[in-house]
Amino acid sequence: MDNIAVFLSSLAALLHVIAFAIYNKKMLEEKSCPNTATWTLWSFLTILNVSSYWKMSGDLIKSLLPFASSAACILTYLFCLYKGKMNLKETDIYDKLSLVAGIVAGIVWWYYKSATCGNLILQAAIIISFVPMWKMVWRKPSKESALPWYIWSLAYVLSIVVVILRWNGQYRDLVYPVICFLLHLSVGLLTKRK
Numbered sequence: 001m002d003n004i005a006v007f008l009s010s011l012a013a014l015l016h017v018i019a020f021a022i023y024n025k026k027m028l029e030e031k032s033c034p035n036t037a038t039w040t041l042w043s044f045l046t047i048l049n050v051s052s053y054w055k056m057s058g059d060l061i062k063s064l065l066p067f068a069s070s071a072a073c074i075l076t077y078l079f080c081l082y083k084g085k086m087n088l089k090e091t092d093i094y095d096k097l098s099l100v101a102g103i104v105a106g107i108v109w110w111y112y113k114s115a116t117c118g119n120l121i122l123q124a125a126i127i128i129s130f131v132p133m134w135k136m137v138w139r140k141p142s143k144e145s146a147l148p149w150y151i152w153s154l155a156y157v158l159s160i161v162v163v164i165l166r167w168n169g170q171y172r173d174l175v176y177p178v179i180c181f182l183l184h185l186s187v188g189l190l191t192k193r194k
Helices: 002-028 036-057 060-083 093-112 115-129 131-139 146-165 172-191
Strands: none
Touching: 002 060, 002 146, 036 060, 036 093, 036 115, 036 131, 036 172, 060 146, 060 172, 093 115, 093 131, 115 131, 115 172, 131 172, 146 172
């Protein structure tokens, strides 16, 4: 089972990177328009997420996807800034709420020495951070391309399978990949709205 879990975890990480590469290509072709506030926030949240998830799960194999996600998210953010492709809009209330929730998650983790509490609070921050994306794609579905969002969703499905294959009774290890699967799938589905 361990070999299968390692393979699926590696495949999930690779799919995540491929989805980011597709996203970056679409962005250069003007088929995606990254929001500065959202991607800045996601870069911050992914660093906190990967570190707390790895500490919480104690499992590098389960943590491969969050590592790949964090690295690719930050590189995409920097690439978009470098290419001048960011959509410079003001932060809205959801960006601010997500940032506050992310900071609270970090403080709770530090103060109580509980990566689990920090990571679970962080999932609320991640959910809130998707609201501006949903609003943008709801208004104009063509602002995003479905393909990367579906690939990210598939990567999270594989991550869920990895957690189950390496099951040790820690239900909390499922929270991050399940939430991110639903969030990413929702954006992909919204892009198909007419």
